[in-house]
Amino acid sequence: MTILYSFRRCPYAMRARLSLVLSNKSVQLREIILKHKPEAMLQASPKGTVPVLIEKDGHVIDESLDIMKWALEGSQLLSSATSSMHLLIKENDDAFKGWLDKYKYADRYPEHSEIYYREQGEIFLEKLEQQLINSNRLFSDEFSFADLAILPFIRQFAFVDIHWFNQSKYQRVRDWLTNFIDSELFLSIMKKYPTWLESNQEVSFPENNTNITN
Ligand SMILES: N[C@@H](CCC(=O)N[C@@H](CS)C(=O)NCC(=O)O)C(=O)O
Known part of the structure; x- marks a missing residue:
């Protein structure tokens, strides 16, 4: 097995x-x-x-x-994964994940403030917000390879300070994440x-x- x-x-x-x-x-x-x-x-x-x-x-x-x-x-899901999806995932795994860790554990990185690290992470949130203008998910109304790969990290970012996230200007990202967290798919993996x-x-x-x- x-x-x-x-x-x-x-x-x-x-x-x-x-x-x-x-x-x-x-x-x-x-x-x-x-x-x-x-x-x-x-x-x-x-x-x-x-x-x-x-x-x-x-x-x-x-x-x-x-x-x-x-x-x-x-x-x-895999055969429809495009190079733009892979590029977005790479940005998530490289730059965004780095800022996410610093934001989450800001006390371990005293060179800058928690808010500074959050703002760096927001560059990616803003990009996703734009990406979600035309569809409910990143590349269409269905989950793509990119949504599956990226959503767990956005969830982690959101929960560092959920009060901030819930009133942030990233309305589309918030809806996209809520929809995911409420899904049977997400419940089944948690x-x-x-x-x-x-x-x-x-x-x-x-x-x-x-x-x-x-
Ligand atoms: N590039 C790896 C990264 C996996 C990774 O870093 N996982 C973390 C947990 S979220 C881990 O196992 N860290 C080792 C540790 O904390 O001891 C992958 O994509 O699988």
Whole structure:
């Protein structure tokens, strides 16, 4: 059985789980905590980040975007992913994620204020706001590869200071995020599982009764 090491609140792991729910593949999910990574995971992927997917033949995929591609192989979601989508995801993973971390942990980066870091992150929010002028999601009214890859990070940004976010000028981004958070798709990836190390139980993911279409 294919194994996925995952951490519920990690946005990279979330995008991997989102793709799995929308694919016809299932895995054994091993919930971990970052402070206590299973030895078997580190042996498979010594860099020690989640998500990590291990195929039946032992092949290891330890980059979230590669896990998305693996899950969505042959699907419309992947075949319709354009270079503009990949560019936007790259901007999310490089510049935006950097500012998100500094905004979230501003006390660890005293060179600038929390508001400064938030403003740097807002450059990307503004870009998404423009992107959402013509459709409810980033590239059409349906979830695309880019929405799935980016939304978990916007959620994290929003929750650093949800009061600020809820009254911010990014109305379209706010609606886009709310719609996602309220979706069955999102609920299906946020179920709580005991950690694999503690419970020693493998969990099938997605759960059998999940039948969510995009
Ligand atoms: N480029 C990696 C990044 C994954 C990543 O950084 N995950 C974080 C959790 S959100 C992690 O595992 N960090 C290691 C740690 O905190 O020990 C990917 O896309 O999969």
